[in-house]
Structures are given as structure tokens and as C-alpha cells.
Amino acid sequence: MSQGKERSRILETTKKIAELIMDHFSKAWEAKSQNKPICWVTVFTPVELLYAMDVYPVSPEHFGAMCSARGMILDFLEEAERKGYSQNLCSYSRCGLGYAVSGMRGIMPPPDILLTFRNSCDVYVKWWQNLHMHLGTPLFIGEAPYVLDYEDLDNYTLDYVLKQLEQLITLLEEKFNLKFDMEKFVKTVKLSDKASQLWLEILKLRRVRPCPLGGRDSASDIFPLVVLQGTEDAVKFYEDLLKEVKEMVNKREGIIKEEKFRLLFDGIWLWYAFDLIKYFEDKKAVFVYEPYSEAWACKLDPSKPMESMARKILSMGLNVDIDIRIQRFLDSIKDYQIDGAVLFSNRSCKSWAAPQLVTAETLREKFNVPYLIFEADMADPRQYSEAQVKNRVDAFIEILEEHKCT
Amino acid sequence: MTLLIDLEELCKSPISILQQYKNSGVKVFGYTCSYVPEELILSAGFQPYRISNIGASSSFLTPSFICPFASAVIENILKNEKYFSGFIAAHTCDPMWRLYDILKKKISKPLFLLRVPHNTQNEMSLEFFKKELYRLKKFLEENSGKAIVNQELLKAIQLCNENRSLLKNIYTANKDGKYVIDAFDRFQLTLASMWMPKLEINTRIKEFKPCTKLIRKVRIHLNGTAIYDLDLIKIVGESGGFIASDDLCTGSRYFWDNVEKTIDPIQGIAQRYLTRTPCTPQGPIESRLEYINFMIKKFKVKGIITFTEKFCDPLLYDSVHLRNYLMKDGIPVTLIEYENPAQELGRIKTRVEAFIESIGG
Numbered sequence: 001m002s003q004g005k006e007r008s009r010i011l012e013t014t015k016k017i018a019e020l021i022m023d024h025f026s027k028a029w030e031a032k033s034q035n036k037p038i039c040w041v042t043v044f045t046p047v048e049l050l051y052a053m054d055v056y057p058v059s060p061e062h063f064g065a066m067c068s069a070r071g072m073i074l075d076f077l078e079e080a081e082r083k084g085y086s087q088n089l090c091s092y093s094r095c096g097l098g099y100a101v102s103g104m105r106g107i108m109p110p111p112d113i114l115l116t117f118r119n120s121c122d123v124y125v126k127w128w129q130n131l132h133m134h135l136g137t138p139l140f141i142g143e144a145p146y147v148l149d150y151e152d153l154d155n156y157t158l159d160y161v162l163k164q165l166e167q168l169i170t171l172l173e174e175k176f177n178l179k180f181d182m183e184k185f186v187k188t189v190k191l192s193d194k195a196s197q198l199w200l201e202i203l204k205l206r207r208v209r210p211c212p213l214g215g216r217d218s219a220s221d222i223f224p225l226v227v228l229q230g231t232e233d234a235v236k237f238y239e240d241l242l243k244e245v246k247e248m249v250n251k252r253e254g255i256i257k258e259e260k261f262r263l264l265f266d267g268i269w270l271w272y273a274f275d276l277i278k279y280f281e282d283k284k285a286v287f288v289y290e291p292y293s294e295a296w297a298c299k300l301d302p303s304k305p306m307e308s309m310a311r312k313i314l315s316m317g318l319n320v321d322i323d324i325r326i327q328r329f330l331d332s333i334k335d336y337q338i339d340g341a342v343l344f345s346n347r348s349c350k351s352w353a354a355p356q357l358v359t360a361e362t363l364r365e366k367f368n369v370p371y372l373i374f375e376a377d378m379a380d381p382r383q384y385s386e387a388q389v390k391n392r393v394d395a396f397i398e399i400l401e402e403h404k405c406t
Numbered sequence: 407m408t409l410l411i412d413l414e415e416l417c418k419s420p421i422s423i424l425q426q427y428k429n430s431g432v433k434v435f436g437y438t439c440s441y442v443p444e445e446l447i448l449s450a451g452f453q454p455y456r457i458s459n460i461g462a463s464s465s466f467l468t469p470s471f472i473c474p475f476a477s478a479v480i481e482n483i484l485k486n487e488k489y490f491s492g493f494i495a496a497h498t499c500d501p502m503w504r505l506y507d508i509l510k511k512k513i514s515k516p517l518f519l520l521r522v523p524h525n526t527q528n529e530m531s532l533e534f535f536k537k538e539l540y541r542l543k544k545f546l547e548e549n550s551g552k553a554i555v556n557q558e559l560l561k562a563i564q565l566c567n568e569n570r571s572l573l574k575n576i577y578t579a580n581k582d583g584k585y586v587i588d589a590f591d592r593f594q595l596t597l598a599s600m601w602m603p604k605l606e607i608n609t610r611i612k613e614f615k616p617c618t619k620l621i622r623k624v625r626i627h628l629n630g631t632a633i634y635d636l637d638l639i640k641i642v643g644e645s646g647g648f649i650a651s652d653d654l655c656t657g658s659r660y661f662w663d664n665v666e667k668t669i670d671p672i673q674g675i676a677q678r679y680l681t682r683t684p685c686t687p688q689g690p691i692e693s694r695l696e697y698i699n700f701m702i703k704k705f706k707v708k709g710i711i712t713f714t715e716k717f718c719d720p721l722l723y724d725s726v727h728l729r730n731y732l733m734k735d736g737i738p739v740t741l742i743e744y745e746n747p748a749q750e751l752g753r754i755k756t757r758v759e760a761f762i763e764s765i766g767g
Contacts, residue, residue, distance in 0.1 A: 084726040122500045122687050125524050126723035129691050133727050145521040160534045322507040347471045354472050354504035358511040
């Protein structure tokens with residue numbers, strides 16, 4: 001648990017994330033009190049469409065991460081396990097199911113509809129089916145077939161997702177007596193695109209030495225892109241963040257005092273163990289690139305809002321062919337001047353973890369980049385062996401030292 | 407072509423048949439999942455061969471917490487790549503999806519990923535799946551160097567339909583509480599159908615003589631995904647159980663439905679494969695529960711055993727609702743997880759015995 005332990009320095013704008021999260025949930029409850037539908041979504045679903053239709057989205061994945069970071073997750077995990085859910089299942093899903101079966105008396109309002117697209121993992125499908133079975137809430141499971149090459153973003157694969165979006169709109173209109181308004185939708189798409197562009201610009205500034213924004217910041221700063229895409233709040237946050245990051249760059253100020261190793265981090269962060277980032281930073285190692293952070297940004301074309309939405313659903317990080325994913329890794333090595341890669345083998349995210357070794361091997365073959373793979377869970381602190389992981393980090397830093405000398 | 411095959415030996419070491427194919431000049435396409443239509447592989451002039459986990463342990467390429475079955479399938483493909491003309495994987499669950507990623511970086515033979523929609527019961531999914539089958543057809547044509555004509559496809563459909571009907575006849579001999587066919591024999595014939603030439607296995611099934619000395623035991627339904635290790639089937643029998651029915655993709659879900667005649671044969675194939683009783687990762691869950699309920703009634707089942715590979719997410723999620731659903735009717739259920747059945751048979755048997763005893767065996 002990272003509570004009570006020394007944490008990394010974070011930017012002033014990052015500190016506003018906590019407030020933004022509280023504001024998001026209070027708006028969700030306000031919507032609930034006004035009888036507006038609450039939609040539980042998995043990430044990389046078309047929340048822009050929901051905002052445009054006055055359906056309020058909340059993300060149980062984000063809720064799981066937040067509960068874990070605040071040391072409040074165990075009650076929900078144990079509740080799900082008492083119901084029969086194995087500890088080997090995704091901890092976000094156990095948290096969400098535990099919350100659902102224990103009465104939903106917390107910060108996240110109960111759902112009126114459940115929406116997922118199968119684009120990151122198949123767990124989404126099972127998790128959402130299970131929520132539906134427990135709560136009886138209407139369910140929409142969308143398909144987003146694996147993108148085998150860029151042609152899939154234009155051919156029958158795209159058509160398949162487009163048709164499902166039409167179906168989703170019809171369902172929302174009929175179920176909640178709503179009317180889809182294209183103008184409103186174009187507006188949310190524009191805002192979402194704006195937030196994404198700002199975030200990409202911020203991430204690009206991490207190429208600068210010293211790096212102005214660290215792993216602790218990026219882990220938190222993605223929140224607006226999780227459930228606030230399409231809102232003014234998200235745009236405002238990234239405008240402020242960009243301003244601060246630019247100031248850091250102008251002052252040639254890094255997020256850590258002395259930057260010796262620039263690292264790539266592959267995975268979702270361990271929400272209960274932010275002190276692990278500090279552990280790296282104390283050894284002069286800073287995280288400058290994470291495919292995960294980049295995955296949240298998606299360029300959208302407001303003149304083709306529905307197609308943009310379908311492409312966004314399809315092309316999220318894990319849903320594109322391994323060669324495309326590996327190429328992104330390889331590009332980052334040069335662009336961000338990466339000295340080493342840290343790959344988090346996440347017991348909860350089998351879809352991500354399964355091909356990590358072949359990815360790491362390619363990195364080493366092409367660029368001779370040292371890598372560390374360690375195993376733990378993103379949200380369940382019981383599956384984290386702190387001493388063992390830190391021991392491996394020590395050994396990895398030694399390798400990086402040697403590698404720098406050769 | 408006639409191969410000298412002892413079914414029991416084949417099921418212990420399915421890889422052994424690959425050398426015979428090689429010696430006979432038969433070109434083989436490996437596939438990983440029961441959503442891959444064997445008809446299309448046959449019509450392209452290839453012998454279909456379903457890749458099992460038999461003879462392999464988990465691959466060092468995957469983390470320890472990934473389904474050991476999928477990991478062993480990767481290992482078997484890497485070990486035996488030389489016997490195959492190519493491979494077809496299917497996106498059904500996360501490990502079977504990511505198996506494609508790993509293989510893409512590790513093998514040199516042609517590789518295809520069939521994208522199977524989760525939503526199996528709507529027109530949009532059927533249309534998409536049909537297009538996936540056309541893409542598969544093109545891939546096979548490119549690899550065989552000849553076009554697949556409808557006549558060949560219809561012939562392959564007929565052959566596969568015959569195989570499925572024969573297996574179903576054997577299977578349903580145990581309906582209404584009858585003890586006619588031992589589960590071990592039944593599974594052996596089903597598995598062999600995934601590895602042997604269809605004409606030959608069809609002849610074997612026709613010649614099959616049921617054992618007449620079956621003892622009345624506690625009737626069990628076996629729930630799960632793919633089970634290739636027949637020792638798991640044997641120990642249920644040795645523990646006082648009679649596997650009257652199952653919903654495995656190496657069992658009844660492999661043969662329960664036939665391909666219907668349609669003007670475009672691909673339409674018929676798409677319908678059969680997509681709308682059959684879904685596998686655990688596919689949906690909706692209610693269809694699977696209904697199928698299990700149907701099996702329980704048809705085969706007069708007294709209890710359900712779920713055999714699951716450790717880390718099989720879909721089964722672990724479903725098991726909660728399967729239990730709740732069956733408890734209403736007073737049907738007892740047990741879930742037994744394993745990582746390496748060969749090394750854990752003693753423990754698994756103890757669990758099976760305790761379960762069967764508890765329901766009056």
C-alpha cells in the first residue's frame with residue numbers, strides 16, 4: 001500500500017484531478033436525482049455520444065482504480081469473492097461486482113443501462129453480463145473486432161461498428177425517451193478531439209530532457225479522457241496542464257531533480273503502489289513514455305462524427321494488430337530516447353500481459369533495450385510482493401548502469 | 407486414404423497421426439477452436455487438425471497466470487509447425503486471441519485469425535461472420551493455389567454433417583436415463599473426428615459396438631470448454647459417475663447442429679457456427695444455461711461437474727450464475743480447477759468422488 005509512504009512530486013495541475021473526480025461523481029448523482037439515465041461504461045466506449053444524449057457515463061474501471069489508490073478496495077473485492085468470483089479474475093471486475101452486489105451505497109450511482117464494446121478484452125463481456133444478471137439492468141454489448149490492419153478502419157469491420165452505434169442510439173431513444181441530436185453530438189466530438197490533441201501535445205513534450213511530466217502525473221492525468229471526453233471540463237484541464245508543462249520546459253525543469261534513465265512503462269499502473277514510481281525516481285529513473293497514456297488520445301473528425309467514433313472504438317490500444325503495437329514501441333525508443341523498458345505483467349489484464357514477452361524480445365533485438373518484467377495486480381494489493389518487486393528494480397537499475405557504460 | 411490408427415493411442419498422442427499424413431502427402435491445416443469451420447479447410451483440399459494441449463506443457467512465452475490450455479496449444483504449434491501447411495486461430499477468449507499475436511511473431515507458416523462475434527444472435531453479427539468466412543475462404547485458396555468451388559464446399563458440408571449426425575446418434579443413445587454408450591468411447595470418437603480423415607472416422611463410428619456391461623451410476627453432466635485429456639473422463643467413471651451429457655466444445659457442442667442447405671453454402675456455414683450453442687466467452691449466457699438445462703432434462707442428470715483450466719476467465723465468471731441457476735432446481739454443481747491434469751489426477755479424483763458421494767452415488 002502506498003498510503004503513508006513517500007510519493008513522487010506531481011505537477012500543480014495534476015493535484016486538481018481529485019477535485020475533478022469528486023465533481024464528476026457529484027454531477028452523476030445530480031443527473032440521477034433529475035431522472036437522467038446513468039450508464040455504466042467500460043473504457044473506450046462512445047461517451048461523447050452519451051453526453052450528447054444526456055445520458056451520464058460512469059466507469060467502474062475508474063472506480064476500481066480509485067478505490068485501490070485510496071485503500072478502499074478490499075471490502076468490494078472480498079464481497080465479490082464471497083459471491084463466488086475467483087481471485088484469479090480481473091480485480092476491476094471483482095471490485096465492480098462487489099460494489100454492485102453490496103447495494104451500491106457509495107460514490108458511484110447505480111446504473112440504468114450497462115454499455116460495453118469488446119475492444120480491450122473479453123472480460124468486459126463477462127463482467128457486464130454478470131452485472132446484468134445480478135442487477136437486471138438493460139445491457140448493450142457492442143463488438144469491436146480486432147483490427148488486423150488499417151484497412152479494417154474502412155471496410156466491413158468499420159460498417160459493423162457503425163451499425164451497432166445506430167442500434168445503440170435507437171436503444172437509448174426508446175428506453176429513455178430521448179432524442180439523438182446531431183448538433184450536440186458534433187459538439188461533444190469537437191471537445192473530445194480538442195482534449196485528445198492537447199493531451200498528445202503534452203505527451204510530446206515528455207520527449208524533452210529533462211522530462212517535465214512523470215509517471216505519477218500521467219497515471220492520474222488520463223482521468224478526463226476516461227469518462228469526460230466530450231466535456232468542457234476535460235478541455236479546461238488539459239489546457240491548464242499544457243500551460244504548466246510548457247512552463248517547465250521553458251525553465252528546463254524536470255519532474256525529478258536529476259534524470260539519468262529514461263524509461264518506458266508498459267501496463268496499467270499499480271494504483272495502490274504509487275511509491276514504486278518514487279522508488280524508480282530515487283534511482284534517477286523517470287518514466288517518459290507509456291503506451292497506456294497515449295492510447296487514450298484519439299483524433300476525431302467532427303465532419304464525420306459517427307465514423308470517427310467507430311474508428312475510435314476499434315483502434316484503442318490493445319485492439320490493433322501486434323505489429324502495429326510493436327511499431328509504436330519501437331518508434332518511442334527513438335522519439336523519447338528510452339534507456340530501458342519496464343513491463344508490468346498484470347494478473348488482472350491477461351489480454352495485455354499475454355504477448356508482452358514477445359514484444360520485449362523485439363525491443364531487445366531491434367534496439368538492445370534492457371527490460372524488466374514483473375508480476376503483480378493493478379488494483380488488488382494482496383497480489384503484490386513489494387520486497388520482491390523492488391529487489392528486481394534494483395537489479396534492473398544495475399543493468400541500466402552497466403548498459404550506459406558500454 | 408486409409409490410415410492404421412488405434413483410437414486409444416491416437417487420443418493419447420494425437421500428434422502421431424501427423425507423421426502419417428506427411429508420409430501420405432496429405433497437407434494439413436491446424437486450427438485451434440470449434441468456431442473454425444472444418445468444411446472450408448476440407449474444401450480447399452487440406453486435412454483439418456484441431457490443435458490440442460496433449461503432449462505439451464505451458465509455453466515459456468506466456469505468463470504463469472494465462473490459461474495453461476492456450477499456452478500448451480502455442481507450445482504444440484511451435485513444436486510441430488513442420489507438419490502443417492498453415493494455421494487458423496479464432497478470437498473467442500483473451501488467451502486464444504493473444505495466442506494469435508504470439509504465433510504471428512514466432513512461426514513462419516501462414517496464419518489466419520477468425521474474428522468470432524460475441525453477439526451470436528443478431529443479423530449484423532451474422533453478416534460480419536459471413537464476411538470473415540469469405541476472407542478465410544480467400545486465405546485458403548491462396549494457400550492451396552486453387553479456387554474453392556461450391557461443389558467441393560457442398561461435398562465437404564455433407565461429409566461433416568454425416569460425421570456430426572453419427573456422433574449425435576451415439577450420444578443420444580444415453581437419453582432418457584439409458585446407459586448405452588460409455589463416455590470414454592464417446593469422447594474418443596469425437597476427438598478422433600477432429601484429427602482423422604472424415605471418411606475413415608465415419609466408417610469407424612458406423613462400426614462402433616457399444617459396451618453391454620455398463621453399470622448404473624450417478625448421471626453427471628460435464629460443463630466446461632475443451633477437454634482432451636481422457637483421464638479426466640475416466641476418473642468420473644471410476645468415481646461412481648456416468649457422464650450422460652456435456653456442453654464441451656470437444657463434446658456435444660462440436661456436433662450437435664448440422665449445416666443446413668442454403669443457396670450460398672457460406673451462409674449455411676455461418677449460421678451453423680455462429681448460432682449454435684455459444685461457447686462460454688460468447689453470448690448470451692442465457693443460451694448456454696438453457697442448453698445445459700435441456701441436457702439435464704434430456705439425459706436425466708443428477709449433478710454437474712465443471713472441469714476448468716485454472717485462469718479460465720469465462721468459465722469462472724459463468725460458474726457463479728450456473729450455480730445460482732441450477733440451485734433453483736436443486737441440481738448440485740461442483741467446480742474443479744486444475745493446471746496440469748496429468749499431475750493432479752489424484753486430487754481431482756478425490757474431489758469428484760466426494761461430489762458423487764454427496765449426491766448419493
